[in-house]
Amino acid sequence: MIVLTVLPSSVRVDFRSLRYPGVISADTMPGGGTTDYALTIFHDALSTKHHVCYLRPDTRLPMMYVDDTLRATVDFLAVSSQQLSMRTYNVSAFSFTPHELAAHIRNYLSYSISHSRDCAADQWPEVFDDSRAQQDWGWQPRYDVDLMCDTMMQALLPKYSGSQVVEAMEK
Numbered sequence: 001m002i003v004l005t006v007l008p009s010s011v012r013v014d015f016r017s018l019r020y021p022g023v024i025s026a027d028t029m030p031g032g033g034t035t036d037y038a039l040t041i042f043h044d045a046l047s048t049k050h051h052v053c054y055l056r057p058d059t060r061l062p063m064m065y066v067d068d069t070l071r072a073t074v075d076f077l078a079v080s081s082q083q084l085s086m087r088t089y090n091v092s093a094f095s096f097t098p099h100e101l102a103a104h105i106r107n108y109l110s111y112s113i114s115h116s117r118d119c120a121a122d123q124w125p126e127v128f129d130d131s132r133a134q135q136d137w138g139w140q141p142r143y144d145v146d147l148m149c150d151t152m153m154q155a156l157l158p159k160y161s162g163s164q165v166v167e168a169m170e171k
Contacts, residue, residue, distance in 0.1 A: 021062035026155035045108035046160040057099035060126040064093040065143035079137040092128035093141035
C-alpha cells in the first residue's frame with residue numbers, strides 16, 4: 001500500500017482483491033491444509049470408505065467449488081471500477097461442518113474424528129460475508145453443497161474405477 005500512496009495523483013491504479021474461502025476441486029490432491037479435509041473425504045470415500053477427520057464434527061468453515069472461484073475472479077475483474085465501493089471483497093458459496101459433509105456422501109463413507117487441528121480452525125470465520133460483492137457486482141455462487149458433492153463424485157469416480165470400493169458400488 002505504501003507504493004500506492006507515493007504515486008502521483010495523475011496515475012490511476014485499479015487495485016482489487018478477492019478473499020476466497022477453502023476451495024474444493026477434483027483436479028488437485030489435498031495439500032494438508034485445514035480445509036483440505038473437504039477434499040480428502042471424497043478421495044477416502046472412494047478408496048477406503050473411511051475418513052479420519054482432524055476437525056470436530058461441528059467445526060463450520062466457509063467453502064467454495066473451484067468453478068465458482070474462477071467465475072468470481074473473472075466477473076470481478078470485468079466489473080467497472082466505478083461500480084466498486086471497496087477494493088477487497090469476500091466471495092463465498094457455502095459453509096459446512098465435517099459432519100454435514102459426511103452426511104451428504106454418507107452412502108459412500110464412514111468416518112471418525114480426531115481433534116488435532118481444532119485450535120486453528122476455531123479461530124476462522126464460520127461464514128464469509130460476501131454481501132458487498134453481491135451488492136456491488138452481482139456475485140452469486142452457482143454451486144451449493146449438493147451440487148458440489150455430486151460434481152466431485154462424478155469427477156473422482158473414474159480415478160478410482162479399479163478400487164474395490166467403486167467396484168462394490170457398481171454392483
